[in-house]
Amino acid sequence: MSANPLALKIATPYARALYDFSVEQNIMHQVTADFQNLEVFLTKTPELTEYLSNPVIGVKQKEDVLTKTLKSQLNSETFKFLMVLVKRDRINLLSSVIVSYLELVYKTASVKMIEVSTAFPFTTVQKLNLIKKLKELTNAREIRLVVTVDSSLIGGFLIKTNSKVIDFTIKNQLENLAKHLDGVLEI
Known part of the structure; x- marks a missing residue:
């Protein structure tokens, strides 16, 4: 994409x-x-x-x-x-x-292209549930997922649309925790 x-x-x-x-x-x-x-x-x-x-x-x-x-x-x-x-x-x-x-x-057919990066491949049920939720959030008639597997994410997934990035990855959560701890520990 x-x-x-x-x-x-x-x-x-x-x-x-x-x-x-x-x-x-x-x-x-x-x-x-x-x-x-x-x-x-x-x-x-x-x-x-x-x-x-x-x-x-x-x-x-x-x-x-x-x-x-x-x-x-x-x-x-x-x-x-x-x-x-x-x-x-x-x-x-x-x-x-x-x-x-x-x-x-x-765009004409109200189909949204959404890129998803995940640490592990989705099962069919997970993919269908994600599509269902994304349809609700975007008001699209159809969602076309472009899924890439990236093991560096450790777990979770990252969703990219035209204007938004939603990061549910463990890698991101660990980085945020590290930043928080750096801020707390610097006295």
């Missing part, structure tokens, strides 16, 4: 244009599904992202790689959009375009 602010600024007009086009053509659901799948795929294949971002590699080679790897997996309009990014030498912004596009879709 986190991305380079400058890249997001450049990527936003592309995302907005694709969003408007997908709404106009009544293909928003297909494009959104493509981008959700692409987001996962790019996360699992960092070498593809590096290849596409490499300025030494030519447009034709990038088009060929995308055609071989993604053309059969994507809606034709989504694939054409990727080719536009390649031709305009903006394919290196693909991850930022995906983030911007999905934010537009989620």
Whole structure:
């Protein structure tokens, strides 16, 4: 979910244009599904992202790689959009375009993207309970959790939304206790 602010600024007009086009053509659901799948795929294949971002590699080679790897997996309009990014030498912004596009879709659909860092993976019941509580707190119709496991948190979890950070981690509680004790013990 986190991305380079400058890249997001450049990527936003592309995302907005694709969003408007997908709404106009009544293909928003297909494009959104493509981008959700692409987001996962790019996360699992960092070498593809590096290849596409490499300025030494030519447009034709990038088009060929995308055609071989993604053309059969994507809606034709989504694939054409990727080719536009390649031709305009903006394919290196693909991850930022995906983030911007999905934010537009989620905002329209009242879906909140929330990042959660936890020391241990959530069980299904814990995840469902957290989603239920977050729906109540944010008044969203749907919550999309992006969960990362970070064992340095020791226990508990950290919730990040657009404007708030809620820290229920043991690491944070220990740091606060240490600060308190430092203040009390300095006489």
